Amino acid sequence: MSTWTAPTQASTRKKVTIHTLMEKKARGEKITFITAYDFPTAAIEDKVGIDIILVGDSLGMCVYGFDSTLPVTMDMMVNHSRAVRKGAPNCFVIGDMPYMSYQVSVEQAVANAGRLMQEAGVDGVKLEGGIEMVDRISAITKAGIPVMGHLGLTPQSVAMLGGFKAQGRDVSAAIKLIEDAKALEEAGCVSVLLEAIPAEVAQIITERARIPILSIGAGPYCDGQVLVVHDLLGFFGGHVAKFVKQYANMNEYIEKALLEYKADVENVAFPGPEHCYKISEEELAKLRKALEEN
Ligand code: KIV
Numbered sequence: 507m508s509t510w511t512a513p514t515q516a517s518t519r520k521k522v523t524i525h526t527l528m529e530k531k532a533r534g535e536k537i538t539f540i541t542a543y544d545f546p547t548a549a550i551e552d553k554v555g556i557d558i559i560l561v562g563d564s565l566g567m568c569v570y571g572f573d574s575t576l577p578v579t580m581d582m583m584v585n586h587s588r589a590v591r592k593g594a595p596n597c598f599v600i601g602d603m604p605y606m607s608y609q610v611s612v613e614q615a616v617a618n619a620g621r622l623m624q625e626a627g628v629d630g631v632k633l634e635g636g637i638e639m640v641d642r643i644s645a646i647t648k649a650g651i652p653v654m655g656h657l658g659l660t661p662q663s664v665a666m667l668g669g670f671k672a673q674g675r676d677v678s679a680a681i682k683l684i685e686d687a688k689a690l691e692e693a694g695c696v697s698v699l700l701e702a703i704p705a706e707v708a709q710i711i712t713e714r715a716r717i718p719i720l721s722i723g724a725g726p727y728c729d730g731q732v733l734v735v736h737d738l739l740g741f742f743g744g745h746v747a748k749f750v751k752q753y754a755n756m757n758e759y760i761e762k763a764l765l766e767y768k769a770d771v772e773n774v775a776f777p778g779p780e781h782c783y784k785i786s787e788e789e790l791a792k793l794r795k796a797l798e799e800n
Contacts (some may be wrong), residue, residue, distance in 0.1 A: 539732035543586045738752065
């Protein structure tokens with residue numbers, strides 16, 4: 507790996523802050539938001555000018571191959587967030603708080619949010635839940651840490667929700683979401699992510715909020731959109747959620763490249779002369795002579 511160089515950084519970009527995001531909402535400009543879990547992906551996202559990167563606990567599935575986000579630990583989140591921060595110095599980087607890092611107590615919530623800030627250098631943290639999380643959000647905010655809320659289909663509570671399905675589809679569920687969003691804003695959230703809820707309900711929440719409201723499967727009226735980068739780039743074959751748009755088929759692309767590499771190695775088509783280091787004829791002759799003499 508000694509000759510590998512990191513992707514070039516976008517050097518002229520201004521750092522995205524909470525103010526940038528608030529100004530975009532005020533101007534009606536959409537906020538761009540994607541997940542990343544590693545340095546090279548983060549560097550490309552920064553280079554193309556993405557506003558927010560979420561180091562999501564979706565890394566449990568995307569990177570570690572778990573069946574859910576529940577086994578993800580604070581150490582995993584800190585390590586991946588640190589790599590993303592390095593790759594994307596100009597994006598607003600959010601570290602996701604994993605399962606059981608904030609549910610147990612307010613103190614643990616503040617300490618773990620603090621780890622993501624102090625050890626990984628993120629710009630803020632995200633946690634799931636509504637009114638029941640107001641005490642955590644307010645304590646983390648008082649510690650000077652920006653918090654993004656997460657409502658709707660909250661994967662850490664999938665057992666309580668009875669599966670991965672859209673939320674807020676009847677009057678009482680929609681009213682609960684609207685009240686939760688208001689409570690999160692009042693508790694100090696700098697932004698709220700809505701996942702898998704009807705577009706019209708998300709529109710009501712977005713119009714009522716002073717903070718940016720972001721969508722994953724919550725329709726076009728929110729202040730911005732996020733997708734999981736592995737979904738967007740088509741890393742996995744098989745089922746994709748209704749709200750995902752695939753912009754590439756990396757699975758096919760990588761498979762094709764790996765098959766070509768395998769065939770080249772088997773047929774000695776790689777490495778070619780251009781991939782080999784040289785020794786001069788003179789040095790080679792000396793080497794042969796030295797070997798004969800020994
Ligand atoms: O962990 C994650 O990737 C998320 C998505 C909903 C954006 O929270």
